[in-house]
Amino acid sequence: MPQLKALDGNRVVAEGARLARIQVAAAYPITPQTPIVEYISEFVRQGQIKAKYIAVESEHSALSAVIGASLVGARAFTATAGAGLALMHEITGVAAGNRLPIVMAVTNRALPSPWSLQVDHSDSMGERDQGWIQLYAENCQEALDLVLFGYRLAEDSRVRLPVMLCLDGFYVSHTTEVVSVPDEEEVDRFLPPYRLQNVYLDVDDPMSVNALTSPNIYTEIRYEHFQALKRSLTVMEEIGEEFYQHFGRRYAPVEKVELEGAETVFVTLGSMSGTVRHMVKEWRRKDVPVGLLKITSFRPFPKALVRDALKEAKQVIVIDRSAGLGSEGPLSLEVKAALYGLSPAPAVYSFIGGLGGRDFTLATLEKTLEKARELYAQGLVSSGSIWVDVKEAGD
Amino acid sequence: MSIKQTSRREGPYAYKPADAKTGAWRQERPKVDLDKCNGCSTCTRYCPTGIMRVKDKKLCIDYTYCKGCGVCVTVCPRQALKMVPEEGPSYASA
């Protein structure tokens, strides 16, 4: 029987890892992920997880060790945040390029500099082209569920890709919510044991993995990877349905909230979706025709689904929790690309806010709606990213 | 919509045993004096290319891969090996 418990984001990730029966975990402590590694160490000690926990000496080694374990047939897990993920960057491409079904939890934290301990999506955005599947959890329930969902998706023979599960640092990782912890037996029915497939290190079937390639074959290997990411969207929907059958909660690349008749649709990632969800309810009560399109899968970006969901809207408000320096917010660029060529197309207004842990308040949200309407009234159908919560000089 | 199951391996992996005929690289080849050779196998343990073999207490050299580095000559305890210029087809065995 599933159990209702009051747990925080870090704890539920550890629960998810436990339920997923991970066999090797290697992780390095970094705020705000540290409780994850602490819980896993404790679970291993108590025998709740039958796994080896490697207290590695850096994040770079954490992912390397996890890749090694995965290659010999162990279900492997790691977690990190912020600068730790940046340190891992040299290896994230190795995990994805070798098509290994690793799940990594990232408690989103701003990348330095400036230094911050708090939430910002710049860390995971820095990995967006590495070839991982990137899923964003809105709350603790999602954080737990997506660990299980993640392994099932990653290990699917049509996918074989690592999954980065992003949960907002502190806002989700350290916030206690009531979650339904699935029944172990039900999880076993949903997630079968990991078995070696594709490329691996097995003395009974030797091969050399990850050797140098020539221009002759590099492109094709990369193309296979590209196709796998594309395929994974459809597989995600299938598994989402399966998940619903087992646990009663549905996951899909996007979630549509009150899009019926919505003239203005917000597009968000992570915990901010919860804020917008609440505001949408309030606005709708006052007959303001707004809706929310929550993106769960940022990679692969569900272009067709987004296009379809937004095509009737007049205005789209995209909120990025990362700066997208040198261009626009990364989420807004994806949305604009998804809508390209639509005629008529909704106006897309890109906002940047909530950086470095700044609370994205209901008041700030109101401001985005105001600003979008203002621009729309002026006939401007797009904007470069507007930094909506910048303090005025002298504040 | 169904996705075609793919059972082929995807990713950077190597499975074909490399078989470059490195014998074509050499400019000189080792020649063994079978009267001096007593099959001690020292050269087999120092040959970087692993082309030395002792059969019936005498040395056999696989010239298909011998690169002509000359290390064998320097380690033979009986000076039974010497380098001679490479002439004729490179792959001919001893």
Next chain:
Amino acid sequence: MEIVARTMMRVLGPKTIVLTPPSCSAIITGYGRETGWRVPAFQSNLENVAAYASGIRAGLEILGKDDINVVGLAGDGGTVDIGLQALSGAVERGHRFIYICYDNEAYMNTGIQRSGATPQGAWTTTTPGGKAEAKKDVVAMLVAQGIPYAATASAGYVEDLARKIEKAKNVNGPSYIHVHCPCSTGWRFPARNTVLVARLAVETGLWPLYEVENGILRITRKVKELKPLEEFLRAQGRFAQITPEQVKRWQEEVQANYQRLLAKEGQRWN
């Protein structure tokens, strides 16, 4: 390096997983769809051989596959410089793996750039006037960490190397073998002299062959009368710029070090 690789496989056998970083040894791991290993092998990044070894060993252990060797074959660059963190971490955690460093005293695969293992006075492309700094002693670092087995070895003495690899194979923890591995291209001498140059390093006392087993030192090849260091230096073009004064100073250092080592024989290293 090939001499080291072949000796390694001769001793370890087919139930072995090999790790090679991008380096000279990577050429064996292969190119495209071709490989030179008949055992499972994986190309790491330059600095994380030991981290992969840790994860592989943990994976094998949790799956109950305990009869498989895990060995890293890395150069000096990927070990004493960029690889030091992962190596030190893996040794501290005590994973069962063998780390063989073939020390050709520079980043040879990328064209002879200096590393922390390049000896003083040696020419490399990035120390064209001869390296000013002394060679890093990673064996001493790992022994200080309490590694159960560490040894020096030489491509010039393959039976000594083979014995040490056999010992390493049976250690229930990490083991480290630092193999002096002359590179004819980088050290500037004819390829045929590879073994001779390696032996000169040992016979001049510059590269003593020893092992430290659970902290106790044992010299595995005692040289009765040390040859003059000059013989080793003059055999290679990379030391062409060394002055007689430098040779003299170095000779004294080598002899003093050798005597110190002899005195420690049979005792705790530190």
